[in-house]
Amino acid sequence: MICGQTPIKLDGGFGLRFYLFEWALFFARGARNVRSPINRELKMKARVVVTLRNGILDPQGKAIEGALKSLAIEGIESVRQGKVFDIELADADRASAELVLREACEKLLANQVVENFAVEIL
Amino acid sequence: MNAAIILFPGSNREGDAFRALAASGARPALVWHRETHLPPKTDLVVLPGGFSYGDYLRCGAIAARESIMDAVRAHAARGGLVLGICNGFQILVESGLLPGVLMRNAKLRFICRMQHLRVERNDTPFASAYARGQIIKVAIAHGEGNYIADSETIARIEGDGRVAFRYCGANGEADNPNGSINDIAGIYSKGFNVLGLMPHPENLVDALVGGTDGRGLFESLATFARPAA
Numbered sequence: 001m002i003c004g005q006t007p008i009k010l011d012g013g014f015g016l017r018f019y020l021f022e023w024a025l026f027f028a029r030g031a032r033n034v035r036s037p038i039n040r041e042l043k044m045k046a047r048v049v050v051t052l053r054n055g056i057l058d059p060q061g062k063a064i065e066g067a068l069k070s071l072a073i074e075g076i077e078s079v080r081q082g083k084v085f086d087i088e089l090a091d092a093d094r095a096s097a098e099l100v101l102r103e104a105c106e107k108l109l110a111n112q113v114v115e116n117f118a119v120e121i122l
Numbered sequence: 123m124n125a126a127i128i129l130f131p132g133s134n135r136e137g138d139a140f141r142a143l144a145a146s147g148a149r150p151a152l153v154w155h156r157e158t159h160l161p162p163k164t165d166l167v168v169l170p171g172g173f174s175y176g177d178y179l180r181c182g183a184i185a186a187r188e189s190i191m192d193a194v195r196a197h198a199a200r201g202g203l204v205l206g207i208c209n210g211f212q213i214l215v216e217s218g219l220l221p222g223v224l225m226r227n228a229k230l231r232f233i234c235r236m237q238h239l240r241v242e243r244n245d246t247p248f249a250s251a252y253a254r255g256q257i258i259k260v261a262i263a264h265g266e267g268n269y270i271a272d273s274e275t276i277a278r279i280e281g282d283g284r285v286a287f288r289y290c291g292a293n294g295e296a297d298n299p300n301g302s303i304n305d306i307a308g309i310y311s312k313g314f315n316v317l318g319l320m321p322h323p324e325n326l327v328d329a330l331v332g333g334t335d336g337r338g339l340f341e342s343l344a345t346f347a348r349p350a351a
Contacts (some may be wrong), residue, residue: 026229056225056270057228057270057301058226059226059227059228059229059230060226060230063230108179108183108184108187108268109179111180111183111216111224113221113223113270113271113272114223114225114270
């Protein structure tokens with residue numbers, strides 16, 4: 001809490017209602033293809049997931065698996081750790097976006113000696 | 123022997139490499155990573171240890187894709203010498219100059235200690251001052267030194283005798299600190315003009331700070347007289 005100030009309540013107070021109203025306005029206008037008041041455009045978004053190939057030892061995943069077991073969380077067989085990249089694209093064309101993302105994965109995001117990648121357009 | 127030590131943001135062993143090269147009679151120069159060309163008459167490129175780009179994404183991944191690395195690749199393709207130490211080794215595998223990949227140490231811990239190595243061969247520009255099979259004591263300091271490659275690549279490296287150094291104990295017994303396949307601590311390129319290794323020979327060139335077993339590598343390089351092109 002900041003000294004001398006009343007903490008702002010978001011749960012159910014005016015702040016949250018105003019926030020939701022802003023978004024409602026944004027979507028209503030977005031549907032008519034008009035710029036939002038907070039100047040956000042609808043861009044194409046994508047998610048790239050990079051995972052270790054099968055058979056490659058993943059000591060980090062193993063350590064996490066062990067920690068989950070020590071927390072007595074039942075039913076977990078194994079854990080493999082990977083990376084997620086959330087990417088905004090300038091181009092709204094799906095096919096060219098997939099090409100761009102594939103190139104990004106092959107050239108930088110994944111080391112294909114030990115990693116696989118998957119591209120998902122959101 | 124003119125040596126160019128490439129300085130990336132996050133490199134931190136460039137001073138040690140500079141001192142080791144100068145003490146052996148080579149003429150080292152520091153080259154900033156934004157340069158697009160190597161200094162004229164460069165015989166040897168050194169990629170020093172450290173944490174280039176904070177080890178972001180994967181160790182060495184971002185440094186490996188800088189334009190200075192195109193110049194280093196061209197230098198290597200002409201038969202020029204390239205030495206990558208620790209993070210420099212990681213940059214070499216990420217840039218495709220050496221095969222394989224360096225993964226997180228098998229026991230997950232950053233290892234900083236003294237380590238014995240066996241010199242696998244001494245008929246290369248990097249190891250002529252050592253005896254074949256000699257055991258040397260140098261420092262290791264890394265979190266990602268676990269060398270991995272697919273079985274075909276390993277068979278090819280071993281078949282061609284491209285393993286430069288292997289981890290071992292003081293008497294040559296097995297002692298693998300990080301889980302590397304076949305105890306590999308360093309490998310050569312096909313033409314034996316590119317060497318990548320995880321240990322730090324540049325830190326063992328002065329008796330005052332722990333030993334001189336690393337000198338041989340720099341003395342080998344300083345006495346090697348083949349122009350790059």
